[in-house]
Each structure stands twice: as C-alpha cells, then as structure tokens.
Amino acid sequence: MPEKVQIQYDALVLGGGIAGMQAALDLAEQGYTVALVERTETIGGNMIKLSKVFPTLDCASCITTPKMAAVAHHRNITLMTLCELRGVGGAAGDFEVKVRQQPRYVDTDRCIGCMKCEMGCPILAPSREQHGFAGRKAIYVPFASAIPQVPRLDAESCTLCGKCAGLCPTGAIDYFQKPRDLKIRTKALVLATGYKLLRDYPARAWGEAADQPNLVDALQMECLLAPAGPYKRLLRPSDGKEPESVAFIQCAGSRDTQLGVRHCSRVCCMYNIKQATLLKREHPGMRLAIYCMDVRCFGKGYEQFYRNALEMGVEFVRSKGVVTGRSDDDGVIVRHDDMEGSGGPRLDTFDMGVLSLAIVPAWTPDGLAPVRVAEDGFLASRQPKLSSTLTSSEGVFMAGVAAGPKDIVDTVVEAGAAASEAGIFLKGLQAGRQRAA
Numbered sequence: 001m002p003e004k005v006q007i008q009y010d011a012l013v014l015g016g017g018i019a020g021m022q023a024a025l026d027l028a029e030q031g032y033t034v035a036l037v038e039r040t041e042t043i044g045g046n047m048i049k050l051s052k053v054f055p056t057l058d059c060a061s062c063i064t065t066p067k068m069a070a071v072a073h074h075r076n077i078t079l080m081t082l083c084e085l086r087g088v089g090g091a092a093g094d095f096e097v098k099v100r101q102q103p104r105y106v107d108t109d110r111c112i113g114c115m116k117c118e119m120g121c122p123i124l125a126p127s128r129e130q131h132g133f134a135g136r137k138a139i140y141v142p143f144a145s146a147i148p149q150v151p152r153l154d155a156e157s158c159t160l161c162g163k164c165a166g167l168c169p170t171g172a173i174d175y176f177q178k179p180r181d182l183k184i185r186t187k188a189l190v191l192a193t194g195y196k197l198l199r200d201y202p203a204r205a206w207g208e209a210a211d212q213p214n215l216v217d218a219l220q221m222e223c224l225l226a227p228a229g230p231y232k233r234l235l236r237p238s239d240g241k242e243p244e245s246v247a248f249i250q251c252a253g254s255r256d257t258q259l260g261v262r263h264c265s266r267v268c269c270m271y272n273i274k275q276a277t278l279l280k281r282e283h284p285g286m287r288l289a290i291y292c293m294d295v296r297c298f299g300k301g302y303e304q305f306y307r308n309a310l311e312m313g314v315e316f317v318r319s320k321g322v323v324t325g326r327s328d329d330d331g332v333i334v335r336h337d338d339m340e341g342s343g344g345p346r347l348d349t350f351d352m353g354v355l356s357l358a359i360v361p362a363w364t365p366d367g368l369a370p371v372r373v374a375e376d377g378f379l380a381s382r383q384p385k386l387s388s389t390l391t392s393s394e395g396v397f398m399a400g401v402a403a404g405p406k407d408i409v410d411t412v413v414e415a416g417a418a419a420s421e422a423g424i425f426l427k428g429l430q431a432g433r434q435r436a437a
Helices: 020-029 060-072 116-120 163-167 203-212 219-223 267-284 303-310 406-435
Strands: 003-014 034-037 078-079 083-091 093-103 124-126 135-137 180-190 193-196 216-217 245-252 287-292 313-327 332-338 345-350 350-356 360-361 397-398
Touching: 003 020, 003 406, 020 034, 020 060, 020 078, 020 406, 034 180, 060 078, 083 180, 116 216, 180 406, 203 245, 203 313, 203 350, 216 219, 219 267, 219 350, 245 267, 245 313, 245 332, 245 345, 267 287, 267 303, 267 350, 287 345, 303 350, 332 350, 397 406
Parallel strands: 003 034, 003 180, 034 078, 180 397, 216 350, 245 287, 245 350, 287 313
Antiparallel strands: 083 093, 093 180, 124 135, 193 360, 313 332, 332 345
C-alpha cells in the first residue's frame, strides 16, 4: 500500500513549467507557503526544451534555468516532482488535494549528485528528452540543468544488476521505494498545466503517408537545433545526411474542424520563422519553405521578425490541403493547392519536413478538479472580460497555456496575474478570519 502523508500550504500550484514557476515565485514573494507539484522528474516544462526564443533569439535555457534555481532555493516553496493529481475535495479556503508521488528509487535526502550511478550503469534506453534520437542510462538525470539534480531509476529499463547501488557512496539507491499518497491541505489552487502537441494528427489525417522518418514535429526540431542536441547539428534522423532543404508545414491539426481542433495555436507561425531563421544563419544556401494559409504576427517585434526572414530568403508558400508523401531517398514530398500563382495543385520535394502540430491541453480535469472546460478543451474562465485567470470555482486560478494557446511573454504575464488574484483571495480569507475573531 502507498505511504500516506498529510501536509498544509497556503497555495498549491499544479505544473512546473514557466507559468507554474512564475506563479509559485510570485506567491512565495508575497509571504505565502507554496507547494509546486510537477508530474515529471524535473521542473522547467516545455520552455527548457527550446533552443531559442522568438523574436530576440535569446537562449531559452539561459532564461529558464535561473528561474528553476530560484524555485528550488526559495524558503517558501516546496517542490514535489513525479506527482500526479488524484482529486480535489473541500471548498475555497480549505481544499484537500490528493496527490500520488511515484517512486524515484533514489533517496533524495541521501543523494549528493555525484552521478556515479549514471556513469556506471550498463543499460541504455531511448531518451524522452531527446525524443528518441539519442539514448540515456537506465538511471539518469534528464538533462544537465534539471532540478532537482537527483537521478531517477527507470524501472522498465533497469535489469536490477545492482551496479548503481554498488557505486553509490551514500547508499541512496532504494529498489524498494513505493508510491506515496499525499494529502495536501491548501487554501488556493493555481492550475498551470501547460500543453502537449496533437501527435496523432498525421496518422488520423494522412494514414500511411504519415510514416516518414524525416518528417518531425516542431519540438523534435527544437531538439535537433539545440546546442546540446543529439547530433550537435541538424542531420536527418533516417541516415545522418545533412539536409539541403527543409519544409515547414503550418496548421497541422490547428483550425481543422474535422479533427475538432477549431482554434489557432498562435505560436506556430513565429516558431517556424524562428527555426527557419536559425537554419538560414547556419546554412545560407539551404532551401527553406513555410507552407501556410496565412502568417499571424501578433506580438511586439513579430512583424519585423517575419520581414527579416523574408529578406534572408525564407520562402512563404500560401497553400491549403497540404499532404505529405515519402520520396525514394526518404525525403518529404509536399502536395498542396497553391493559393497564389496558378491556384492549382503543386508538388515539391524536400530532404526534411517539420509539422506544426496543434497545441492541445496537457491535462484536463476529468472530475479531478472543480473547474469547467471551454469548447476548445482548455480551462474556462467564469469572467473572461474581467480576468482570464479566474476559473469556474472560487479559490481556483489558472495560468499559461492551461487557459489557451499563448506565447512565453503572455504566459509569464498571466502567471503573475494568477498569483496576484490568488494573493488577493488569500488576503481576503485572512481579513475575514481576523474580523470573526
């Protein structure tokens, strides 16, 4: 049976991405105790996986890593990784949140981060952080700047050879760890659960035509472009060839009523322009084409960023009905209806392709939390004209892409707004209790 533990905080933030970290820090700076609950081994979310951010092309990890460290070292924040929400009971001001913490098989109190266990492990498994392009050990830290800097043993890959336990100088390896059921009493909740990509779109839309080794999604391309990526430069996954041409296919699932994804994912235009710009800087002769119905440059400096890409030679092909195929040399064939020029069907061939898959919620309440969901699947606000951070339940707030697709700037601003609203709510509770006393 899982071990049961009960603890209490002023606020609980669900999600350890950029929105969750910002909300937790803002609440902690107001003097409130915060539990930051994250389902994976480390905080950082999707932003830590990016190579650069648009339109400044600043290093994504250079922005995210200091915030991760600030969360880990703040005296008012308790970090809980490998935790899944199991249910929310109670009412505003006195929620009882049930969380199950999965075993790490490493004692976090004993571990000193020497990484002898990882270096000595003889087992290799596909790395989720590297999207399967590279391997990692059966006991591992996901990436160099991960927080906490404590390895996790993958029970599915481990052969129980005992080598990691023998190498550990502090006896931190514990093969018998079990899940823990935590009961957290909290006065307020902030949902910052982020997004995922609609990765089943190619199979649903194109069938067998989607089975192409050199057709990757945008997050996989971010991994390939990152300085710490699997190949240290852009190479085709199928054969290691350096591509001479890359196609970017927009709205792969977004604005697609047949798949039920009616919304625009907002950031796809800009991150494709960013990726094309980075490639054009490194490879001036590379052919880069972005297939799009239109280009949406909605933020400060975004229009100029788009025009800079045009001047660099990035092609923007206005098209619809895009379907991909596989060429004889494992290249990507792009079939589309030209919305300019002839207006008829066209066929182009590239060495690689990148799909801008639709952004959809990474988490839905499904009865676990007392909040409503909007028609687009994201969390609904009870007063959208007043505040986008107010959910349908009092005392429960939301931030970032949990409320709908948005860029990093808007995500951070909204996280600050959610922390502010939660702070006002907590201060109101405190004032009410003082009056009652």
